[in-house]
Amino acid sequence: MTEAFSNGYLISVDTTHLPEMELNPPYKHFFSYQITIKNLSNQPGQLVSRFWEIVDGIGSKETVNGLGVVGQQPIIEPGNSFTYTSGCPLISSIGKMSGHYVFLNLENQATFKVDIPPFELIPAYHLN
Template sequence: MVSAITEGVKVTVEATYQPEFSSPHQQHFVFTYKVNIENNSAHTIQLLRRKWEIFDAGDAIKIVEGDGVVGQQPTLEPGQSHEYISGCNLKSGLGKMRGAYMMEKILDGNRFEVVIPEFQLISQIFDN
């Protein structure tokens, strides 16, 4: 589990290898990751966009961008948090992800970027 804080917004990520959905002999490794976003700032904020950098030991770097997270653009009052689970597939059993959320302060419309800390994606074949 890793965490990072940007402008009072704490992002915590925990990744899990999913062997029951993976086929290592076919170069298909499935990982899920649980993200918790805590608004410890004094402002009401909304998550507008996300950008991920996915590093796979068996493939090129992949950039994934889009609106919100898992179909939502949550608004968080001070002290509130939002949690979601998503996933990714790798061609190898070894990789990592990192990224950023584009947030907006509801009161004044100012936008700021929140760091998603880098986390490891390690399958059982590498986890000894």
């Protein structure tokens, strides 16, 4: 598990390689990742958008921008957390992801970034 603290939020990431997933070419490998976002600040925040940079083991890069996560723009109260699972197809068997969320402070309407810790997408058989 990978973790990072940024602007009052603790982000935890856990990844899983799913070799049984059937993918359309050129993608050959699929990883799921579960992210838990915990609000350790004293103000409620709403996750409004995300930005990802995905780098494949062969060097290809892809960026992803969008509203919310998995179709939601969750409000996270102080002390509470939000967990979601998503996925990432890759051409090669290894890769990495990094990025950030944009949050809206619901008390003063200011937006701010929360960094997502960089994490690797590596099947267990590459680690042995």
